[in-house]
Amino acid sequence: MYNIYMSKTSLNIIVIGAGASGLMAAGIAAGQGAAVRLIEKTPVYGRKLSMTGNGRCNITNTTPISEFSRHYHSSSRFLRHALHSFTNLDCINFFEGLGRGTTPERFSFHEEDNGRVLPVNSNGHEISVALAKWAVSCGVKIIPNISVTKLLVDNNMIKGVEAVDSDKNVLQMQGDSVIIATGGKSYPKTGSTGDGYELAKSVGHSIIPLRPALVPIETQGDLTKRLQGVSLPQVMVTLWINNLKSMTKIGDLIFTHYGVSGPLILNLSRFIVDALRTQSDVTISIDLFPNLDHPQIQREFSSYITIHKKQLFNNLLINYLPKKMIQVCCEELNISGDKMLNQLSAKELKRLRLWLKSLTLKVSGYRTFDEAMITAGGVDTDEVDPKTMQSKIVKGLYFAGEALDIDAETGGFNLQAAFSTGWLAGKSCTLRSLPLKIPQRDSSL
Numbered sequence: 001m002y003n004i005y006m007s008k009t010s011l012n013i014i015v016i017g018a019g020a021s022g023l024m025a026a027g028i029a030a031g032q033g034a035a036v037r038l039i040e041k042t043p044v045y046g047r048k049l050s051m052t053g054n055g056r057c058n059i060t061n062t063t064p065i066s067e068f069s070r071h072y073h074s075s076s077r078f079l080r081h082a083l084h085s086f087t088n089l090d091c092i093n094f095f096e097g098l099g100r101g102t103t104p105e106r107f108s109f110h111e112e113d114n115g116r117v118l119p120v121n122s123n124g125h126e127i128s129v130a131l132a133k134w135a136v137s138c139g140v141k142i143i144p145n146i147s148v149t150k151l152l153v154d155n156n157m158i159k160g161v162e163a164v165d166s167d168k169n170v171l172q173m174q175g176d177s178v179i180i181a182t183g184g185k186s187y188p189k190t191g192s193t194g195d196g197y198e199l200a201k202s203v204g205h206s207i208i209p210l211r212p213a214l215v216p217i218e219t220q221g222d223l224t225k226r227l228q229g230v231s232l233p234q235v236m237v238t239l240w241i242n243n244l245k246s247m248t249k250i251g252d253l254i255f256t257h258y259g260v261s262g263p264l265i266l267n268l269s270r271f272i273v274d275a276l277r278t279q280s281d282v283t284i285s286i287d288l289f290p291n292l293d294h295p296q297i298q299r300e301f302s303s304y305i306t307i308h309k310k311q312l313f314n315n316l317l318i319n320y321l322p323k324k325m326i327q328v329c330c331e332e333l334n335i336s337g338d339k340m341l342n343q344l345s346a347k348e349l350k351r352l353r354l355w356l357k358s359l360t361l362k363v364s365g366y367r368t369f370d371e372a373m374i375t376a377g378g379v380d381t382d383e384v385d386p387k388t389m390q391s392k393i394v395k396g397l398y399f400a401g402e403a404l405d406i407d408a409e410t411g412g413f414n415l416q417a418a419f420s421t422g423w424l425a426g427k428s429c430t431l432r433s434l435p436l437k438i439p440q441r442d443s444s445l
């Protein structure tokens with residue numbers, strides 16, 4: 001065992017994890033004059049950040065910051081101070097101020113559906129590289145391929161960390177403050193394997209049980225397999241728990257070989273996972289036409305059939321379903337696609353109407369952390385000061401990002417939480433009030 005990277009300045013900060021929150025925390029702390037080492041266990045930084053938003057990086061949302069709390073499932077009160085300290089507008093300004101690399105070009109962002117904020121003509125990889133470059137320009141020393149395995153604590157004060165390098169050498173690093181920014185347990189191939197929970201637990205923190213969140217859902221039967229790849233925009237799903245209506249949500253859904261996914265299902269999954277964990281009976285019903293009620297659909301059928309009596313059932317379905325769904329629909333309703341429309345019975349038309357308005361699937365399970373976008377549960381936020389992100393148990397220990405018990409809907413709310421908590425932890429751990437080195441947009445560009 002040996003000591004490395006001992007800084008000679010008076011304030012040594014160690015940040016564990018070079019993801020979204022860790023890069024932000026490290027840059028802000030270094031910008032305040034601290035000597036900051038950012039320890040990353042993989043060879044690359046910001047791997048998950050690069051993948052976000054299907055590689056396009058949905059950094060935040062345009063929802064007014066005062067309404068952000070509605071989009072977090074846990075710890076929304078806890079987050080309030082962090083979100084107001086580094087808001088969604090601060091976030092956009094911050095990234096607009098970052099250089100894109102070799103050219104003087106800057107990032108610009110625009111709003112897409114549901115308030116999602118994404119870069120124009122850029123992607124998560126470029127954002128990730130720019131964030132790391134900014135951190136390094138603030139003075140952060142990024143140290144890859146080292147995994148922190150232990151927190152060094154004396155008398156409830158943080159003293160540093162113990163880590164192993166890729167050759168399995170054990171290293172000790174001393175620090176006045178340590179920020180745990182190790183992320184959650186989801187998509188472990190990105191390096192987020194839940195280490196922060198073990199580190200926090202080892203010094204007395206409680207961990208709220210970990211569950212996959214924003215995760216695809218498995219359903220019984222082979223219907224979804226037969227519909228695999230079909231996506232349905234803006235459908236309404238009703239969630240039934242123990243035969244009681246729990247909630248409805250509108251959004252985009254996609255059928256998979258094991259069940260259903262897409263933003264709508266991911267957002268509902270938080271409630272489905274928790275219901276399944278209590279052995280509840282869970283079903284979902286899909287309304288393919290939330291803007292049409294039953295009498296309207298019935299009237300539409302009647303007028304179409306009156307005009308096109310000699311057409312086939314398939315022709316009627318083309319008006320309502322994607323091509324791949326038509327054959328499956330006929331099989332499910334046990335009606336031949338070649339049946340003449342004027343030969344359809346009222347009962348058959350009713351069966352079609354019910355299928356379109358409430359296609360019901362029994363939920364059998366959910367995918368693992370490997371496919372979950374985030375982790376629900378984590379370090380209990382009751383044990384962390386919301387104004388500083390400092391542990392209430394160990395002085396000098398801070399938390400940022402998904403390691404905390406924070407999880408939100410899709411739409412940029414998870415990254416905003418990572419950036420806001422990272423910003424606040426980085427600022428408060430230095431306990432200094434030097435001006436922050438936040439990049440400013442150059443108006444001449």
Ligand SMILES: Cc1cc2nc3c(=O)[nH]c(=O)nc-3n(C[C@H](O)[C@H](O)[C@H](O)COP(=O)(O)OP(=O)(O)OC[C@H]3O[C@@H](n4cnc5c(N)ncnc54)[C@H](O)[C@@H]3O)c2cc1C
Nearest residue numbers: 017019020021041052053058148183191401402412414415
């Ligand atoms: C596919 C996908 C798409 C997503 N899309 C979006 C989106 O568009 N918008 C949005 O808001 N959110 C999105 N998210 C969620 C978002 O990416 C996370 O909430 C966010 O990255 C969390 O940031 P973090 O800094 O807490 O953790 P991470 O970004 O996971 O970073 C943690 C880092 O810590 C390192 N680490 C872990 N343990 C150790 C250790 N012991 N020692 C040293 N280093 C360690 C890891 O290697 C990793 O680099 C998405 C997630 C996924 C998986």
